[in-house]
Amino acid sequence: MDAVYAVMDALLPLEALRFSFMKNAFLAVLLLTPLLGLLGTMAVNHQMAFFSDALGHSAITGIGLGILLGLRSDLLAMLVFGIVWAVLICLIKQSGSASVDTVISVFSSTSIAAGLIILARGGKFARYSTLLIGDILAVTPQDLLFLALALPVGVLLWALMYNPLLMTSVSPSLARSRGIRTRLVECAFVVLVAVAVMLAIRWVGVMLINALLILPAAAGRNLARNSRQHAVFSVLIALASGILGLFLAYALDTSAGASIVLVAAAVYALSLLLRRWRK
């Protein structure tokens, strides 16, 4: 880790990066935002913004259940519950029920309520309040190692599933006629999003995680003319918002997650203007 810090000091001799907690946060942003930016492109195109929002909320229940079951690791509890939850929503979506929105909303509020009840027992919720707003300054070197492993695996899986998923998002029956297992592909995507969301949620927070997934991709979409541009713009906007937001938070001494999201929202507003201007 010291070697990485030394490289950072040499490349980025910034006052804000003197502290190792800022270095860790900076590295976490570099590792997390590209994957969220990439996955966001399909979440936006597949009209799943609401779904991923609900997914983020389920983290609360995941942690709550983890505590009830006596699991040591919050992350493990969130991951397991998030994946189960993702598959469940995926199955509901595929059942073809007309009121998917309503069902997701019911699941979402139920999972928040259940999670709150468990976490707030004996007035102890304050211990978990960072879960709501996230704390990117608490990233440890072990977390970074984990993220460094997760990023390439996530991108690889994303590369494997993108083409079949694109076909599925245009027409499921067309995709099926071409031998694509549409249900499997959709569920695999949803699970991948769930894992990415759960990895990021401790740093960004339940309330803001969805913005980080959706905003860069939505802004990128306003500027892009094809799939490659969408991916490139989305990743760049996610990275830039992450870095800029982090430094803003440092300078203004405020929440990093919220600053990152605000920067991303500003970029989104700009992208809308640019799009109008181009038309």
Place this chain on the structure above:
Amino acid sequence: MHLHRCALCHIDLDGVSVRRGGQTLLQDVSMHIHCGQLTVLIGQNGAGKTTLIRALLGEIPHAGSIRHVDSAGRNLAHLTTGYVPQHLSFDPEMPVTVRDFLASSMTRRPVWTGVGRKVREEVRRALADVNAADLEETPLGRCSGGELQRVMLALALHPAPDLLVLDEPVSGVDRNGLRLFLDTVTRLKETRHMAILLVSHDLRLVREYADHVVLLEKNVLVQGSADQVFQSPEFESVFGSGTGEEVEA
């Protein structure tokens, strides 16, 4: 030019029935779809045309048999089917070009990393085949109904199918667009070896282009040449004294 010869001779549907949720959607449908012919399914809304297609594509369970028969009368295990669906449900704002879309089915390389030169050429050829060469860089959402139909046809022709299934949209494509589409389909029928099944709502064009017409109303009311079907009492009972104009709303 390389002429694709499919092994298929015809598809035999024998007593095909589909029931769902206590309702009979198709009852005892028997018909042949021959290679080198344009077979057209007509019928009112809810007559079971799309259900029949879904049974053919293996999407829904059915009673009765659907056999793929080669020229020696043997059953073929595998059939390559090209399908142009009636509805597309994508978000028109998504930044996916026609090239991205076609390439996504021609290569394993994820199209968000770009499209290689070889695949680009393949896409270009596929589009030129259906008179849509100019659409390569157009976002899918900007294509008109007729343009999308041709793009979907280009996709359905790769890989070269034994059976081409075309579910024509009820609306969104004007008659000129449909004519262009059917001209392309007719050219394909004459230059390549495949069976073509079309669901159509434009009876005038059906009369002009079809080799074999099947009038469906849960079961086959009548089938034969366009003239035979259009002059039958069954046709009149479904569509009124048909002038061949569009009847459906």
